[in-house]
Amino acid sequence: MISRRRFLKTSLSALAFAAIPKISFSQSNPDVVVIGGGSSGLSVTAELMKKGKSVLCVDAMSRKGGRCFTNTSIFGVPYDLGAHWLHNFNFNQIAQYGKKQKDIFDIYKDPDTVMIYDGQKKIKGMKLYGLYKKLGKLKNKTKDDIPLSNKIKEKWLENEWFATAHQIRFPCESGKDIDQYTAADGKLNWESYGEGSQGGDGFVKQGYGALLAHYRQNVPVQLQTTVNEVKWDGNGVKVVTNKGTISAKACVITVSTSAFNSGKIKFTPALPIEKYEAYDAFSCSNYNHVTLQLKDDFYKEYKVKPDMYFTPKITTKGLKSPEGYCSTMNLHDSKISYFDVGGQFAKDLEKAGSKAGIDFVLQTLRNTFGSDFDKFYIKGHMTTWGKNPFVLGAWASATPGKADLRKNIKTSVADKLFFAGEATAKNYGTVHGADRSGARVAKEVLSFV
Ligand SMILES: Cc1cc2nc3c(=O)[nH]c(=O)nc-3n(C[C@H](O)[C@H](O)[C@H](O)COP(=O)(O)OP(=O)(O)OC[C@H]3O[C@@H](n4cnc5c(N)ncnc54)[C@H](O)[C@@H]3O)c2cc1C
16 A cells, blocks of 8 residues: 555655646736746745745746756656755755655765776776865865866876866866866855855755755746846836736846846846846856666666766866766666766767767766676666756856856846846855845845835
8 A cells, every 4th residue: 555655755746846826917017026936036936925025936948946857757757857966965955844844755865885997897996086185175275266277287187087086076066177167266155155065965865856846836936938028227127028028126037147148038228237247257067967777787786876976987188078977876776877977078968969978878888887788778868958048058157267256146236136046146056055045135125125
């Protein structure tokens, strides 16, 4: 018999994507229009609603969650197309919410187990760890706003594990290669925030997107509503969408920096130049999941524990974007494994298409586990966030030399245009950071509306 706990857990996906109340524009014009129903937009909407404000949150996509969304149809198990790690686990307010919903969510700390391969040989990887630590130290110590590649030692490049350490520290952590990465921006995230990366990471078996959807289940979003223009001359704002024009006292913009930079939302009159400069300096980095569903026999034969990190040696030379991935295998024991690509290589692979991405990963697995590896393969999928017109990348990341402009992304304009989203958060590039940015902006809005 299906237990209550099991029933709740299995019916979760239905709840997460259940029909969302429709709001008609004729319902009268709201106090505030929120553009974007991702983590930050849902947060600002919830906070303003709590304070009795009328809010209309709109999103161009046909679902809530933005870059934090769990798909259950591709593999028949929860599959996070975007965010997956519950970062800052001990302090993450969304994880804390989920931990209280024991009937619905299985939330646990990242077991942090690793298997490293040099070709077909499983190794301890001490050389890799040594270099990985050096790159981490460099990242933390450097204050200069320059490409971090300017600071690396020539002899590190000769180390046979350089490309692998580069991959883990840069494309996987920031979606950027070391020559596009400025440690001055990293500083803001890991040090000025105080809590830094303490608390490690956690996972939620039902998917981070499903958890976010539950956390914000009472927040209505008007879907498939694309904002084309924000007119902010005169009184209040007029938000022009494909479904009509909404008048409001204020507007909160939560779209990704690259969606903003695409110019799809026109501002009339134009925003102050500093705003465009700041967004432009922080366009989105590149990061995608190539995901394979593999037979249980594979995980058994190679003793792959749930959520185990798999690191095969990458042989790309010098500073070139590493042609490889960071893999998390057998996610939550669901038999699907991520092979995450980042930086320029991710961009190239996205351009080449999903089949090329899956073929690339399969070839590396044949190289490691034998030419007959395909006997374990069931199905593959690759995300293409850079092609999603309403996101256009992974998360905001500083252009070297311009890290200081991040603070200008979040400044309000004329006491009626407000800016939230992961790029404006202290814990930027994360779901819980985006959520906190929504709470910050709600307070700001309340002093004017
Ligand atoms: C592959 C990948 C892996 C990631 N992994 C992690 C992770 O493990 N842990 C973690 O914490 N974070 C991770 N992140 C980052 C995290 O997903 C984001 O930081 C966070 O979800 C961003 O939320 P947001 O509200 O700022 O933006 P979004 O989620 O992008 O929300 C903005 C919304 O605006 C909408 N929009 C855009 N243009 C318009 C328009 N013109 N009209 C109407 N609506 C519009 C979009 O449709 C979107 O829904 C990952 C991201 C990616 C892409």
